[in-house]
Amino acid sequence: MSALADAVVWLNDPLNWTRPRGILELAGQHLRISALAMGIALVVALPPAVWLGHRGRSGGFLLGLSNVSRAVPTLAILTIFAVTPLGFTIWAPVIALAVFAIPPVLANTYVGFREVDRDVVEAARAMGMTGRQVAWRVELPLALPLVMTGIRTAAVQVVATATLAALLGGGTLGAVIRSGFGRQDYGIVVAGALLVAALALLTELVLAAVSRAVTPGPPRRLLPSLRPRRAQVAALPPT
Template sequence: MIFADAIAWLLDPVNWSGAKSIPVRVGVHLLYCLGAVLGASLIAVPLGLYIGHTGRGGVLLVGSSNALRALPTLGLVTFLYLVMNGVQTVSVLIALVVLAVPPILAGTYAGIQDVDRGVVDAARGMGMTGSQRLWRVELPNALPLLVGGLRNATLQVVATASVAAYVGIETLGRPLLDGLRVLDYAQVVGGAVLIALLAVGLDLLLALAGKLVIPRGLRLAAETRRRVKPVEEAEVVDVV
């Protein structure tokens, strides 16, 4: 019954017009998500490339990523909102960037570390400099895991950007907040469905972009390495 009511809420023409309509809220939600993922990428990708290429700071990376993952986004948004004297946009964007950095950083770092050392040694033997090896060998081979980190971050941000409604921003979290306040669970379910559809749509777009950017041979090689590693580890355990 509640799902039928949610569908009725989604199809109600009243919710599709005006400044607080579903299309407007989808657009605002999407804008914050894209801004957060872009900002996190500008921080995490260069840092992950540096750490993965040089091998320095790996332990610090793991500890910092775990610490950032443990931060409650709603609490961080509220704290930044109060510290910044009610500046909504900046407080929400900073909180979402903090949320998106760990998966992108981990994907970039893991992608560089996952590159076959034989390929890197061959590039070194050909006389390539460190920067040439990074941009011509390591980064192209790291793209599958890097894109995977971007997809993971995007899904997390889309699901979490709803907290922006707590500081007055008209994202898709507004139907959740309004519905819970008046016990209108059809509105809550309808808002949750919209968030899920947006997350799935963006994930499919990123998957398509990954297929266009990443050569098929690299995708197959990455999948093969992921399948072989658990088998090799299991064989080592059996021998021990």
């Protein structure tokens, strides 16, 4: 039988799903590690990206830092953690994956805020909005599509890369692939790869649905209230 056929047979065995350290348990731990990593990445990346994007400062430095940090391989970070007290705890892959997730969130959030139409921002300020109100009630809704794209990209990458946690004994679906290599059973290896790919695809679909839900298409509710004000501001006689 081919490796793919062996993988189908292995996946169709209910015991492989329900036993201790089976597919369901490993998938749950895989998602837990991924969710913790994304939570840390969002806490670290979103506030400075929103603030700098709103202020329009340090864009080159921020994007350069984002590009440099993308060049740091997750496997290298895990290897470093292997010789530290964190090496075989859940926090080693969580921190490594968080570092991996920060760049796309950081870059997309900053660019999303900077690409908001400056005329709309000026109209909001002319209405008497404070800087905080402009950021949260004007810029954020308009930047949200790009922000969600960064979050979605980071989440899919994290779910796929969390497989490497198995190298440090982490309970992710990478353990299935590691077990297959250990047994020299390539059907199990293919089964593990299919499970990781399916989980990454499911993550993409769920976050795409969330993105559509929180970023309704045009016309946006905010714009009709701003455009008349913009016309009024433009019509004011020069002082």
